[in-house]
Amino acid sequence: MILHSIAKNRTGIVLIIVAALATATGQMLWKLSHTVPDLYFIIGFLLYFCGAVLMIAAFKFGDLSVLHPLLSFGYIFSIFLGSLFLGESLSALQIIGILIIIAGASLIGGGDDD
Template identity: 55%
Template sequence: MNAFIQSLKKNKIGIVLILLASMSTASGQMFWKLSGGQWNRHLILGFLFYGVGAVLMTVAFRFGSLSVLHPLLSMGYVFALLLGTMFLNEQITAMQAIAVVLIIVGAVLIGGGDD
């Protein structure tokens, strides 16, 4: 357990930045969906959010181990599911809820897995 806490402390800034990157790219993808494939403000916002996510991801890798941070990008699936439910009125199925729990558990275990 001590190694887990040490890993979280060591990679703390990188973890926060990579989670923000995941949230930003998921938001960008949602805005692309809202654009309907047309050139409009949603499409431009999508590119902006996705670009910010790419920059945050690049910066995050300076503040943590690649083997810890890169797998945390899978949290983007969780953020996309939540955004879809909140803004696109999509329904979460039982299977999706189970998958979200597994992704979060995996992300936590990987986030604390640095030696």
Template identity: 55%
Template sequence: MMKLLNSLKENKCGIAIMIAASACTALGQLCWKLSLGEINLFLIGGLSLYFLGAVGMVIAFRFGSLSVLHPLLSLGYVFALFLGSIFLGEIITSKNYIGTALIITGAVLIGGGDD
């Protein structure tokens, strides 16, 4: 447990940036979906958010270990699940909740410590 807490302390800035970057990419993808394949503000906004997310990922790697930060990219799937439910009316099933719990658990276990 101390290993996990030390890793979080050492990588906290990178972790925060990576989580924000994952949220930006998920929001960007939502905007792409809302654009309906047309060139409009949703598409431009989506491209901008996705670009910000990509830049954020690059920046995050400067503030933490690759082995800790890279698994956090999988949180984009979690953000996308909830954004789809909120904005697109998609149904979240019990399988989705189980999968989400596994993704979060995996990100913590894999990225939870530096050696």
């Protein structure tokens, strides 16, 4: 059932995950922005906008109940981006949180009734 759902919503799943990554990256660039507007701010805005457009497009290629929970991957991307580019520490509690998000998104959005 889960594999059928993934196959049915494949394009939407890819688009929604790319949207989550784009919006998380855009938000990180806003954080790096020192003045408004500067290059980080502008690129961050464009990435956030592209993420929003991709999210809208994704919903045309899959079921809302499958795709929307996958937006929570943006939280995971934010944690990793903060760790990699902002020097923020990654705690054991955050790793547990990441695993819970993955499990929750899989259980909530992992299958549909068709």
